[in-house]
Amino acid sequence: MDDAGITAHRFRGWWHTARADTISHEMMRAEVWLQDTLNSSAGLDELAHRIGYSPSQIRRRFRDVFGISPGAYRDRLRMAKAARLLVQTPMSVRDVSRECSYGNHSAFTRAFQRHHGLTPRRYRRQRQIDLQLQLRQAQCHFVYQTDEVPASYALLTRLYNTPLALDEPNDWQQHLATAPLELGGLEQHSRLAIVQDHQRIASPARLDLGIQTESSAAMDLALPPAFRLISLPRQRIARLHLETVRQLGDAMCFMSCRSFSGEGEVLKGEPLQLVPRSQGLELRIPLRESA
Template identity: 50%
Template sequence: MCQDMMRAEVWLQDSLDDQVGIEALARRMGYSSSQIRRRFRHCFGLSPGAYRDRLRLEKAARLLIHTPMDVNRIAGACGYRNHSAFSRAFQRRFGRTPRQYRRCLRLNLARRRKAATPFAYQVRELPRRKTVLTRLYRPARPLEDLRDWQRHAQGAEVLPASLAAAPPIAIYHDQPLEGALPRLDLGVELDIAAAGLALPPNFRTQELPAQAYACVPLTHPGQLDEAMLFMSGRAVSGDGEPLSGEAPQLLQQAETLELRIPLL
């Protein structure tokens, strides 16, 4: 993956609710608009604008499924200023209106929850945290042990030695929505005061905000889908806290593996 286009893709993800055009991305990356479109399409198979539109609609789908937000508010949160344009784009992408999609997917989750494996969890308010991450697209190998994350991440061997003892973290951007663009961030979690790190080009720092999470202990990463199904089903059935639709995090601390699902 082209490192500069990875940075471009992350920028598109982080600006879904913004109206800035691709020209702003081109200036940020030091390319012309035509160059950024050509290079981005070569890496991802879509133009930057089409890719961001798809990310917006997938974010909207997560919010429709997992939150009680009304459709107008969801449209605005996903960068749409016109409700009709949002509804048309959503129906083209998913084959249903936003309200039909919400009703169908929430009913399906509630039904599937009845057969899901139950998981214990706690709701905790977590403080701001800093992470050092790299992004993987369509990972070739399943993540069987988070402590072995460096084997999956190009350039991890030249990270600063001070990060060696930091707890590994994975952020799953294709959860909790089946069929989303498969993106996985891998790296480590740091104290918020950490600064001045010299990182390889394909790594970045990212701050995680203070937020409430449903914290689910797991025995191995393969339980992620089961745990997400159980927690999502609880939420849409009214038996648990509504999820925010944001990407869940998997954190390894010593022998403890914990799934952290952001809540509203």
């Protein structure tokens, strides 16, 4: 079992994995690269060069692990992103198509309808109706605060699962303590989970788990293959206190309804962050910048 498989096995009690222990760190890197280059013209040749495989090897191995070609997987991620933007933001369909790297509006509409079974406008309308109904049935209300968080670094490993199943925050420390990270010099850091797609529009569901720090010393750490270092930009967020991770869906339903109704802050449709606290956990939702 390679480093990625070992890491997935260690965290299994925290994030119940499905096939994570069969994903090599090369294919994990390939999947993350496809996500990170959604808005670029980078092709499979560049990915193959980065990983050290030929394009045909990448196609074959990626399909063996994820059941789909790299190109089709990237298209699936674009459609998942488009769905989030349509539901959570007031962006026009044309702007959503551009944000998802479709230069042609008609081509985007056709691709979206093939993938989701509805045109973008009908999908937006139906999902917003569904969310409003869900909110009425849940009868939930969340208090949130807006804030601006500084730029930081995150050291993350990716875990895969279908369906999503998070343990409670008091289990995080136990499992993260076994992570193969050398934390020398990082005196101020916090545990962090980044949920890439809480609605599971894309498949497999993806979770990034690790630590967050503002210390530039993170750039000097020697990371095992299953981990990567990313820069998190300064951004506006909404902070919500959750007593349990089971409230995540209701919290996002509440905030999404307020966003598209114009009654609250406008969401950006980007991945969510979860940070454990002494009581419960904090949900951080990226917001659009104030006008």
